[in-house]
Amino acid sequence: MEYRLNNYILAFFLLLSYSCVEAQSVDEYLEIKKVYPNADMYYTNIEDHIKIFYDKEKVKIDHISTREDMYLTDQSKSRTERSVSYSDLFNEIKSIEAYALVPKGKRYSKLKVVDFIESKSTNSSVFYDDQNTKSFKFEGIEPGARTYFSYKEDIKDVKFLFPIYLKEYSPVKITHGTLKYPNSVKLNYKVFGDTNGLSLHLTKKVTGSETLLTWEVTNTAAIPFEGSTCNVKYYAPHIIFWIEEYVSQGKTIPVCTDIKQLYQTNYALIKEVQAENSPLVKQMADSIVQGAKTDLEKLKKLYYFTQNHIKYIAFEDRMGGYVPRYASDVITKRFGDCKDKANLLRSMLKSVNIPSYLTWIGTRDIPYSFQELPTNSLFNHMIAATRIDNQWVFLDGTAEDHGLQVIPSHIQGKEALISISADSFVVAKVPVANLQDNFYKDQIRLSLDKEDVLKGSYELSMGGNWKTRMVGYIAGLTEKDKEKELQGLCQEGSNKSSAVLKGIKGLKERDTTLHIGLDFTLPNYIRRVNKKIYVNMNYVKQLESDDIDIPKRELDVENDFPYYFETTLRLKIPDGYKCTYLPTVSNFKTNDFGYEFVYKQEKNEIILVKRIDVNYQILPKSKFQSWNTMIESLKANYKESIVLEPIN
Amino acid sequence: MKKTTLLIACVLLCTLHLNLFAQNIEFKNYEWSDTVTISKVPASMSKENSVIIFEKKTFEYCFNSQGMLEEYMLIHKKIKVLQEKGIEDNNKLYIGTYSADEVLTFKARVISPDNKKTEMFKGDTKMVNEEGSNYMVLAVEGLTVGCDLEFFYIKQLNPNFFNTFRFQDQKNRLKTEFTMITPKSLTFKTKSYNSLPAIKDTLINKKRYYTLKLGLIEAMDEEKYAAYDASVMRAEIKLSQNLDAGNAELYTWAGAASQIYKNVHFENTDESKDVKKVLKQFKCTEPECLIREIEAYIKGNFNIQDIDGNDDVASTFKRKYTSTMGMLKLYVRFFEQAGIPFELVVGNDKFSSKFDPSFETWQYLEEYLFYFPKLQKYLTPTNDALRFGFFPGGLMMTDALFIKEIGIGDTKTALGKIQKIGEIPMEKTYNNMDINMTLDPATLKSKLKVTHTTNGFMAADIRMFYFYATAEDRLKYTESTFKYGVKDAVLSNLEVKGYDIAKGETETDFVLTADVASSELIEKAGGDIIVKIGELIGEQSEMYQDKDRKMDMELENTHSYTRKIVFTVPAGYEVKGMETFNFASEFDNKDGRKSGFVSKARKEGNQVIIDVREYYASIFYPKSLFEAYKKVINSAADFNKLTLILVKK
Missing domain, CATH: 2.60.40.3140 (Immunoglobulin-like)
Structure with a gap:
């Protein structure tokens, strides 16, 4: 009896602990x-x-x-x-x-x-x-x-x-x-x-x-x-x-009292690696700058080498996430993370007598300012900085394909903590890119053949952050895919078009505009009914779907960098035809964005010049309505076709 | 589904002993030459990112001192880096391994164009976990354009009794060597596919050597609508005999049938309690109705996840998720308790490799279905969206192992036979659109009444999404469907029907209707109006292919799209350009069926009626039909461009 009771008790407790x-x-x-x-x-x-x-x-x-x-x-x-x-x-x-x-x-x-x-x-x-x-x-x-x-x-x-x-x-x-x-x-x-x-x-x-x-x-x-x-x-x-x-x-x-204290804590992490004086680094730097005449040329050669020829691989074990590796180690291995690249670049520049400084920075992912917070939450990135013509110039070793004058979008407008010496530092602000530098321009010339197929040339030129984005994209393509993908640039307006790549210029050169030229044909694009020909000159409709769903959208809109689009399209009027309808000039302008469409006829050509400016980093909710007004107006312009009719 | 679950009762005793090499492994002391010479590639390949100079893969099976079978693998590879992108593709080496201990030897070196070496060793590697898998990784040091990267490693494996080796991918390979060495007592069968030469089999002393040496293997590019993995050069291998234990053929279909049968059955009758309790609540008595009810219950309450513990029925009831095998056990128990006769079907996705009935290997036993012979229908236990009657398209019309229970007296066992999994007819899968459109010439705004009707494979995922999603997410999806054709659509009177899976709506039409207001479909040109009718069907993909087609075209399922557009011409206007809507492109699939795209326009009173039908009646098209096939695909893109012009009367 006692035995049985014990079992019941046991079962009860088991039940309790198992499925309480x-x-x-x-x-x-x-x-x-x-x-x-x-x-x-x-x-x-x-x-x-x-x-x-x-x-x-x-x-x-x-x-x-x-x-x-x-x-x-x-x-x-x-x-x-x-x-x-x-x-x-x-x-x-x-x-x-x-x-x-x-x-x-x-x-x-x-x-x-x-x-x-x-x-x-x-x-x-x-x-x-x-x-x-x-x-x-x-x-x-x-x-x-x-x-x-x-x-x-x-x-x-x-x-x-x-x-x-x-x-x-x-x-x-x-x-x-x-x-x-x-x-x-x-x-x-x-x-x-x-x-x-x-x-x-x-x-x-x-x-x-x-x-x-x-x-x-x-x-x-x-x-x-x-x-x-x-x-x-x-x-x-x-x-x-x-x-x-x-x-x-x-x-x-002291732990985190102010930015000065933070600097001292961080300086301790770079002190030792900065002291390295490696003949290997010097030798490498000398071979890279060969042929460069000025310090500026040397700087560019070393910067571009660090960006593209030291591959990004990050090791973050223990203090490895905070302390840059020795420059000699990075140059031998040919890989590193942001701080490894920054220190290698600084070290190579030093070996050719160009002063530069390790710099802590938070990318645009980090909202805090140095005023608000004296902790390492401010930083998630390291770059180098140097002075040219009394201006700070920021060198981001992870920014592949960026020319010296192009500021990587992820650090635009951010505060930087520049290490000058053990007890001296500078806080400087990375500029936001200028709209004029980030352009995406296309020049299109079209004429109509006897089968009503539009034929012509497409010349794309890009600068600033647009260019680096495109160069990076092209670099990621295999030789086989390159032509096919670039043909797609002028196929946006029609999936029936076909294109031939004529040439690319400025792909390897950092300081020039990128040019991509294509010849292309556009069948099934124009409409011919009775004797009239209808052509919508808005072959590519940028920002067409970018209106904001204002009742639903809760957060501000972020733009990677300020830029403008410009299209010049020239259409040759077929022999024996005249233009009977040309849309009127239309424009819209605020400080943050705007556009202009101008149609005109010059001799036997119809010309559309279209420009769209987007000049903000963050579009706050208060400006959504104005933005949508612009997009609505843009869309109305995109709906316009010109009309060509026989002269007689 | 991991095939290891099938290996519970493997015919050979095997083990994974770490850090001790079996005695006679031939590549135990494998080394490379200390003198290095930079490799060269043919000029025609100089623009590639990287080229594989050679790859040597050697496998050896042997018995250790305790008589346990072990398997070792040697991989030796040399890659020429030709472009910057080639550095990024190759400067991180990943070796899949549960622990670093399994990799017995590892060496890597970079050879520079002037024949200098940078060497790396196992101590330079790290262990990482990516998406649940462990890897030994190496960041390759000193790799620049023009260098060779060379590495080899020896790794102990869990012995594989069947395996697939692919010899071709999207990179050119100059030289390949494959060797598999086994003790004399173990014989393997091999079979080569897709123009891969046969593997040679030689007996030297007490070992069998299975070898294949190949020169240049050209890269094979991916193509749209193709079964890439199933089309590259590949070999299947399987253990055929263990001569020490007799001459019986191992890993046969019959063996698989009885093994799987055992795996999904269980001895503990207590487990039926939960199942019986659930079955009592069911209302159906007819088999099909009951099967659907069982499926709805299981899919509504349990899902498949990786588990560490038991996968028996009782554990599954408690945990609410289980392994694939646990899920099969659950279904089996339900069907048996409900007295529903079924067969278990095991096959392979045709896009991965085609099930070959003539080569008995368990490698093909990947995907499970239940088949109900009386109803001639299938159930997919591993996919929540595909409900009774539907199964993954990769299994359609493929051979598979059908396992049927047979009773001899009181003893029950299983019989396996190879049969073709059936086809789901084209009529079951469709996406249709009905559109009524009017426009106001004064404001250039249009009004549409749009109905989307979807069913079959095309509806499976959407239906499940709607069933489980919150009202907010449903609305988002609904809006995106209508905005696909009309980007600026302003929607009203939205209605959605046919997704209540719990009420058995698994084959009813999934219907979305809405009133749509839009202005983007209308363009103006002076006083004339352009109506972009073609855009109503949404953007259609265009197929380009300049090079010769290499692979046949294969689809997951047969299906069709039907569109009916009724456009009311506004008063005072005359419609032009209707004739461009009359075109067709159809072809014979060479299997007695046709596929095509047909568009027809007609006028009735003040209405233009356009009927479009695009249909694909077969799942397989030989590559000789490529041009015709491409034309059909591109016809939809042609339709996309079509417009009607309205001119004032």
Whole structure:
């Protein structure tokens, strides 16, 4: 009897630990479905607790992260996998717990995750890094299921506190947390992103020897998911914390106090590699600059070599993500990442007596200014800088095919931290490209043959960022594909056209315009009815589909670089014909964009000169209406055909 | 589907012992010569990004001291880099391997045009994980244009008892050597496809050598509508006999049938509890209805993912996802409990390699279907979008292994036979458009009533998307469908029908209707109006091919497009240019069927009625029909350009 009872008890406990029935109500699921009919997932709780403390005079940080989710649709069922990453340098995962709560009638049954898989993380832009992940899959997931995922980590480097995001790509019931730190630690924080309509409760409470920061936001809508826009950091509200300084053994240890302090921290990372004086680098530089007469010519030769002949391969293990490799190493291996290329270029330039400086910069993905934030969150990139005619010129070794005068679009308008010496630096701004330099011009000459096929020549010329984009594209093509792909340039207006490539000029030369010439024919394009010939001279209709869906669009529109399009199309009037209808001049102009169409007849030619200017980096929502007005007006112009009729 | 699941009961004992070489591996001490000479390529190839100078692939099977079978592989490759792009294509080496320990030897070197070497070793490599797979990777040092990159490595493998080797790709190869060495007791069969010469088989001392040496193999370019992977030079190999254990042929169709049968059946009868409980709730009694109900239940509640644990029915019920094999077990249990007779079908995607009934290898046993002989219909257990009656196009009209349960007394086993998987007729798959169009000459705006009707293969994914998507996502898709033909479409009175999979709408027409307002279809030229009727069908792709066609044309499925456009001519105007809408391009598929594009226009009162039909009645077209085929494809692009002109009366 006793034996049997024991078994029952055992079975009861087994049941309890295996499928613990939670008393949470399933009804909330139906409520949430009603409130958020378009969401797949719903976060019921996002919670972070960070604690900064002293351990034997050293400052340590631990962090507990907890996320509780609810699955709302069948679609979300495929998202059962979660992971957390860690690396030797930054953090160590101390504990991890995860389970799913699966609806069973009016209650939930609990399915605990037992298999955590450790593997190398995947990062497509980096060839190798030392990031690892612990990942797992929730079991039993169906609409209405909830999940719980919590882990504790030690953060190893006091310079790297992570941002707390106050919104997610799904709606959230509550995002909250605490940050506790000793008063001998000086901590600062700022809120970034779009906080409009966000009721953030951010409190600071100092008690005795400790300070407690708390934050809470409730019922946040999902972050919009839209294309052609800035990095999520620009619009997703988030808090960045950073330790300015702390006291240890009676001494104040600065961490991130201001840009000067940040510079000193970073300078320590480049000091040693900058000191290298390698004969190999000198030898290579000398061979590259052979034949160059001026410093400017030398500079260009070394810059262009670094861009295209040192291949981009990134290793980011341990400090490898922050410290450039020795120039001699990079020149031997023929590969490197941004900082390796920057340092090699600086080193080669130095060997031919041209001063240049390593420069930290954040690409346009990073919204913060040096004024706002004195931490490494400002930077994700390294370049070199030099002075020409008293102007800073920025040399981005990763910007393949860019001429010296062409500023890579990803750093246009960004602040740069230029390292002059151990204790001196310059903050300078990378200019935004000038609209006039980024042109895409086509010159088309057409005439009509006896079979009503339009025949003619197509001359494309490109400058600035347009050119580098095209050169990069052509470089990626095999010899076999090149002609076929370039023929496509003038086939945009008709998939019936055929083309022959006549020549390309300026492909290898960095400082000239790129010219691509084609001969082409355009059958089935003109319409001839009775005796009239109709020709739409808007063979290519740029920006035709670029109107913005204003009621739906939530985010600003980003443009890679300012530019203009210009088309000159000349159509020969067939013998015995005259032009009986020519559309009128049309234009539109604001500071940010505009266009002009001019039709005219010169002797026996009809000429259309069309120019479109797009002169902004970010188009804010306030200007959407004006933009759409321009596009509407452009479309009306694209609909115009000229009419040719027999003279008699 | 990983074939390893089939190998649970392999006829040979095998193991993966790391870090110890079996005694007699011939390439155990493989080395290259220290003296190097830069290679040359024919002038005709000098514009290529890179050319493969040679590739040597050697495999050796041997028994280790414990009598376990092991397999080793040697790869030695030399690549000439000719352009900058060639550096980027080759300066990162990836060797697929679970752990670095499996790669026993690795060396790489770059040879410069002046015969200088830069050497790299295993210590220079790193392990990475990309998209779930582990690789040993090397960033190749010192590679510049004109250099040779040469590397070799020896890797221990899990012994392969059947395999596919492709000898051709999109790069020119100057020299290739293939060798497979086995103990005398193990005989392999090999078969070459697509003009690959036969692999030679020689017995020397106590070993068998299977060898193939090839000179130049020309690159094969991809072509549209072609089965590329199935068309390149390839060899299949399979273990045929283990003479130590008799003369029986191994890895036969019969063997596969009985193995798969065993794998999908199970001993634990408790597992049926969950299945029985579900079946009780079902309303259907007729087999077809019941099959559909079972399918809807399984596809609505379970999916296939990589799993580490058990794939038995009880675990699947708990976890809600399972492996492919777990999914098969689940279906089998349902069909058996419901008393539905079925056969399990295992075949291969024709776009990867064509199932060859005359060469018995388990390599072809990749994709699973259920076949219901009484209904003569199939069910695809591994694809949520394809519902009862439909199966992946890559299996259509291909040979496959059909596995049927047979009972001898109380013992049940399986019988396998090779049969052709059937065809799904063209009539089942279509996309039709009905368009009524009017226009206001004063504002140059047009109004349209548009209906899209889709079914069959073309509707499968969309239907599933609509079924699962949120209202917002549905609307996005609906808008994009109408905006495909009319970019500036302003939509109203949207209606969507035929996607409620749960209510059995898996073969009903999927219908989208809308009223569309647009201005972009109308152009003006002085007082005349140009109506761009052709654009209503959406942009159509054009097919260019200047070079001779190398491969036959193959389609996933037969299908058709029908468009009916009714355009009302506005009062006061006369319509011109209707005659250009009358054209046709049809051809005989050489299998008794026809494919083509036919456009006809007629006038009724003040309406212009245009009927278009584009149809592809066969899934296979020999390359001799290429020109005719291209013409049909391009006819749709021709139609795209057509306009009507309205002239004031």
